[in-house]
Amino acid sequence: MSDRMVSAPVRTARADVLLASVGERGILCDFYDEAAADIYRDILHEDSWEAAEYAGRVRGTAGPVLELAAGTGRLTVPLLDLGREITALELSGAMLAILRERLADVPAALRDRCTVVQGDMSAFELDRRFGAVVISPGSINLLSEAQRSGLYASVREHLEPGGKFLLGVPEKDTGKPDTLERSQEIPGGSGRRYVLHARLVPAERAREVTICPADETADPFVVCTSRISFVDADQVGRELGEAGFDVLERVPLVFGGGRHQDVLLVAAPSGDR
Structure with missing residues (x-):
């Protein structure tokens, strides 16, 4: 379900906070980059x-x-x-x-x-x-x-x-939800859990998505970001x-x-x- 240009990952405000908190353990990547491949595979649910x-x-x-x-x-x-x-x-x-x-x-x-x-x-x-x-x-x-x-x-x-x-x-159009920001835990097939944070950017008709491990001690601590248009x-x-x-x-x-x-x-x- 992806067709992204290989480019610098989106710098979301949530990602900046997370990366600052984990120091050198932190890795920022696009959700479809190689560094995020294991996470993508873990949380992908097919129907x-x-x-x-x-x-x-x-x-x-x-x-x-x-x-x-x-x-x-x-x-x-x-x-x-x-x-x-x-x-x-x-x-x-x-x-x-x-x-x-x-x-x-x-x-x-x-x-x-x-x-x-x-x-x-x-x-x-x-x-x-x-x-x-x-x-x-x-x-x-x-x-x-x-x-x-x-x-x-x-x-x-x-x-x-x-x-x-x-x-x-x-x-x-999902551009008019009740909240501008929300976070939720999502399970992976491996048993690991992740936190998905979504922030709306109404003026740009877009949503910024940040995904990271729920385990704050994870090393490396991979922070994945993406941007979704409405x-x-x-x-x-x-x-x-x-x-x-x-x-x-x-x-x-x-x-x-x-x-x-x-x-x-x-x-x-x-x-x-």
Whole structure:
């Protein structure tokens, strides 16, 4: 679920406080950098319902599939189960390393149908077209408006006639919550616990996220940061229309408890039905 430029991590106010308190033990990194890879893997929770919604709609297309911001492969492996050729594009080297490890554990018949490419989903050129292009929820919120425009243009250039663009987005704008800052503990699969701190920046329509170990004695004490833009299904739908797409479906992505906060938009180039 990532497609970040390799750059200096976001300096959040919370990160500065944490780093000052732990001294030389502190390491600041982007959540998708190599230093944070173990934390990302530890707290990543995958849900079969999400992959099932994507797979059900990819089945209605023909030809190879392009997955953008593939991350650690939460959609990649389920899509390979459909028997299709998959190109998984991801910019973060740390995420690619985890994805390759994961693919090494699947049967060769599946692995051989997957091509892994390092690239930026907001500006890519591949020497083929695809019957479907997919992006998992969360990734588009890490792009600026200009980057989203580049994404839509790149996708149009890589879709086969009749191809579909499937992208997960938040259902509603989350830029107006009750509090400007909040912290919560989150469990990792290893049993370790982490603290997630989120701070809103309303003027910039963004949220700064800081994640660190709950154990204040951890050495090294890795502080991960990221910046998330406010963008929801209505806004993305409008942007798709301006970019020459028609939104064909708007499907709630339903959690096990019957709730949903993300929407799967299924789009196609205008006039290409």
